[in-house]
Amino acid sequence: MGILNITPDSFSDGASFDSDAKALAQAERLLSEGADIIDVGGESTRPGHQEVSAACELARILPTVRELAGRRAVVSVDTRHAAVAAACLAAGAQIINDVSGFRDVAMAELAATSCCGLVVMHWDAASNQRVPAWLLQRARELEAIGVARERICLDPGPGFDKGHADNLTILGQTTEIAGFGYPLMAAWSRKRFVAELCGESDPTTRDCASAQVASAAVTGGADVLRVHNVKLHVEMLHTREGLRASQTKDLFTTHTFE
Secondary structure (H helix, E strand, O other): OEEEEOOOOOOOOOOOOOOHHHHHHHHHHHHHOOOOOEEEEOOOOOOOOOOOOHHHHHHHHHHHHHHHHHOOOOEEEEOOOHHHHHHHHHOOOOEEEEOOOOOOHHHHHHHHHOOOEEEEEOOOHHHHHHHHHHHHHHHHHHHHOOOOHHHEEEEOOOOOOOOHHHHHHHHHOHHHHHOOOOOEEEOOOOOHHHHHHHOOOOHHHOHHHHHHHHHHHHHHOOOEEOEOOHHHHHHHHHHHHHHHHHOHHHHHHOOOOO
16 A cells, blocks of 8 residues: 655655645556555644644545546545545545544444445554454444445554554554454554664655564564555565565575585
């Protein structure tokens, strides 16, 4: 999943793609590098962000969503607003990525009456110590109102009101959450947690470290990687597959080193 922020204030690339032409060009680049999904967002949720109205958010993203859907790209819309999600679904988007976990009644009703995919993210500081249980409960609540199980993807929400220890904990819980049987998203790209691991203050220089964290998440069972640098993460995944195919363990056991 390639990240496309059509915002003036996103932490990593704010204002970089703040016109229809720039946004479309970036989406085309992400697709050419191997993205299977383009996640289009019009409101930054970085620490200290300023909320924007649904009308403003929609004005930012709808032209790009409509154009990408017309080109048969798989489009995810990153929004907390049911009105924005509904308009984007009507324009051809196929996934709603809601960082608030579909707790808004209107958003939950939209999920229940549509057939799109859902990314259900954890963002609730009061439950940081029980993220897996929170996600499982939320998924079951959505199923109870008519959302088919196979439409639900879980995201533990690294970095969202979570400190370093919290992020380490949820990374360590990847296998547990994957074990619930829902697709699992790993959305660690360029976040402060990665900076704390690698020491890079500039978000754009954290891609190699982001790929290493993503690789750890894949080992734990993550299915979807939400990333800024698609090319690097695709290379990481291909390298993992190549090593597995070459049976690296045998390479070490069949040679004598002196």
